[in-house]
Amino acid sequence: MAGDEGRQLPPRGQGYPELADRARAAYLRELARENCRGGGTWRGGDAANLAIGQGGVLVTPLQLARAYAAIANGGTLHSPRVGLRVVRPDGTAVREITPPVAGRLPASAQTLRFMVSWLGVQTFMNVGMTLGLTPIVGVPLPFVSYGGSATVAGLVAVGLLQAVHRSKAVQA
CATH class of the missing domain: 1.20.5 (Single alpha-helices involved in coiled-coils or other helix-helix interfaces)
Structure with missing residues (x-):
């Protein structure tokens, strides 16, 4: 060929x-x-495929959002819900919607703090680039960088957490 x-x-x-x-x-x-x-x-359509969890990246945006949320909230993995509460037309709450806990990340508090710091620094740098406060060259956006190195690093980090979680679930 x-x-x-x-x-x-x-x-x-x-x-x-x-x-x-x-x-x-x-x-x-x-x-x-x-x-x-x-x-x-990199071909036309690759970005769209990667964004929806197709092609070489086999994680959906919802799975990625759940992983980020679990990292940010101290390791608790919740089942996703669309709303926070049911409200009347006048704005008063009828009931709160509490998402059920689906599991915990098998990571220590220290590891989770490191990951939050890592993502925080990446976010700070990219907001700084957008506002023109930090240099634009050489600082990748997690999971979205052109060229793929930060995408690979970020996906590896999330993939490792998922792999450890799955292995613990199988052992239980």
């Missing part, structure tokens, strides 16, 4: 033998083949 010269693509029958889920292994193989063919080139 054009553009594949000099690249070693895994044979269609091989790759990811450690995965028991053959469908998942086949998906990962095809994803690797596509990335190798394109040489990591």
Whole structure:
């Protein structure tokens, strides 16, 4: 195929033998083949695919929002709700909507504080860039940076938390 010269693509029958889920292994193989063919080139539509959890990023915006919220609130993972309260037409509250707790992040308070600080610094720097108070070059926006390095770092951090959480859930 054009553009594949000099690249070693895994044979269609091989790759990811450690995965028991053959469908998942086949998906990962095809994803690797596509990335190798394109040489990591950013194409039209990639940003849209990544924004909705498609393509190489398999996390949805809602999953990401829940992860950020759990990090920010001390590790408690809530089931999402659309509203905070039910109100009458005059504005008085009928009842509060309390989201049920779905779990806890398997991270220490110290780790969560570090992650909040990390995200806070990134946010501060990007707001500063927007307002013209900090330099624009060299400071990436978490999960949205052009070029992907901050996106990868941020997704790795969230992915590690999710992987640890899943392994703890399986052990329980």
